[in-house]
Amino acid sequence: MIPTEYYIFLGTGLFTIGVIGVLTRRNVLIILMSIELILNAVNINLVALSQYFKHVDGQVFAIFVITDAAAEAAVGLGLIIALFRNKETVNADEIDLLKW
Amino acid sequence: MLELGTFIVLSVVALVSAVFVITRRNAVHSVIWLVVTLFSVGGIFLLQHAEFLFAVQIILYVGGIMVLFLFVVMLVDIDVTLKQARFARQWQVALLTVVLLLGLLGFAMYNHGQGLNLPVRPMVSAPVQNTQEVGKVLYQNYMLPVEIASVLLLVAMVGAVIMAKRKLE
Numbered sequence: 264m265i266p267t268e269y270y271i272f273l274g275t276g277l278f279t280i281g282v283i284g285v286l287t288r289r290n291v292l293i294i295l296m297s298i299e300l301i302l303n304a305v306n307i308n309l310v311a312l313s314q315y316f317k318h319v320d321g322q323v324f325a326i327f328v329i330t331d332a333a334a335e336a337a338v339g340l341g342l343i344i345a346l347f348r349n350k351e352t353v354n355a356d357e358i359d360l361l362k363w
Numbered sequence: 364m365l366e367l368g369t370f371i372v373l374s375v376v377a378l379v380s381a382v383f384v385i386t387r388r389n390a391v392h393s394v395i396w397l398v399v400t401l402f403s404v405g406g407i408f409l410l411q412h413a414e415f416l417f418a419v420q421i422i423l424y425v426g427g428i429m430v431l432f433l434f435v436v437m438l439v440d441i442d443v444t445l446k447q448a449r450f451a452r453q454w455q456v457a458l459l460t461v462v463l464l465l466g467l468l469g470f471a472m473y474n475h476g477q478g479l480n481l482p483v484r485p486m487v488s489a490p491v492q493n494t495q496e497v498g499k500v501l502y503q504n505y506m507l508p509v510e511i512a513s514v515l516l517l518v519a520m521v522g523a524v525i526m527a528k529r530k531l532e
Contacts, residue, residue, distance in 0.1 A: 265370050265410070268472075268479055273374045273407070275468050277381055277400075279461060284385030286457030287450045292390045292436055296397050299428070300381055303404045306416075314411045317487050319496045322413050323505055326497070329423055330512045334519035336428045340435040341523035347439045348529075354444070356451050 270311030277304035289354045291346070295339045302332045370410055377403040388449055390436045394429060401425050415494040 277300055284297030306325045313321025347353055350360075376399065383396040405420040451457075474480055501509060 265367055267481065269370065269374075270407070270411070271472070271479065273377070275465075275472070276374075276378050277404075279465050279468075280378065280381040280385060282464060283457065283461050286460060287454040288385060289448065289451045290390055290444055292432070292439070293385065293393050296384055296393055296432065299397065299424075300384065300400065303401065307404060307407060310408055310411050310413050310416060314413070315481065315484055317485060319493070319500050320504075322416050322493075322497055323501050325413075325416055326419060326501065327508060327512055329419055330516065333423060333428055334515050336431055337519045337523040338526070340431060341526035343435060344438060344527045353439050354447065 267311050267315045270307055274304045274308040289356055291343055291353045291355050302328055373403045373406045388445060394432050394436055398425055398429050412493055415497045
């Protein structure tokens with residue numbers, strides 16, 4: 264039996280790596296992938312605690328998180344395609360239309 | 364013992380491939396390392412007897428979302444980004460923020476030497492049929508959220524189609 268703390272440490276590690284990716288990379292696609300990493304870290308925590316309390320509510324929430332991830336990926340990738348068509352770039356720091 | 368060994372192998376693979384995801388120059392390599400991460404996270408779900416979630420992870424994440432990512436990475440041209448700088452100008456500030464975040468999380472988990480201090484686990488036996496149990500809870504206790512999630516998926520689908528299509532003249 265693995266202690267629940269270990270799963271939460273793993274979730275924290277993945278979450279932190281995802282946050283580093285979101286904050287430091289320029290490529291919008293890799294920023295979206297880092298968001299997927301963050302959502303997976305959340306899922307690990309949800310499943311670990313659902314197993315700890317011997318109740319499947321956490322796993323049901325993880326399914327909703329995966330649904331959200333799918334919706335977010337679809338809309339985000341649609342945005343990136345529209346952006347690339349208009350601005351010919353996928354770098355986050357070159358997309359400054361709203362910057363004054 | 365075997366369980367712990369499997370857990371350590373899976374989590375090391377997950378963390379190392381996650382680091383590769385955010386450091387590779389080529390976005391296609393990032394997608395492939397992300398697939399490795401998602402597989403090992405799926406293995407961790409299996410280790411926790413969440414078989415249904417393991418299947419969802421493999422079919423939906425690896426089979427669906429990652430293929431979508433690969434398509435878009437191939438659509439936007441990758442030759443230009445290969446020659447450009449990988450990291451944004453604010454990376455020092457970003458790393459400082461992350462160190463602060465990690466310190467905060469570590470402080471919260473250390474909790475004055477008490478650890479996580481989880482409540483006492485209930486003395487019920489774990490449900491044996493995981494998929495059956497998840498389905499029951501999903502369609503009885505969470506019926507309205509399931510419907511809202513399906514509407515959300517519909518809206519996302521329409522939004523993606525509208526944003527990705529060409530402007531009609």
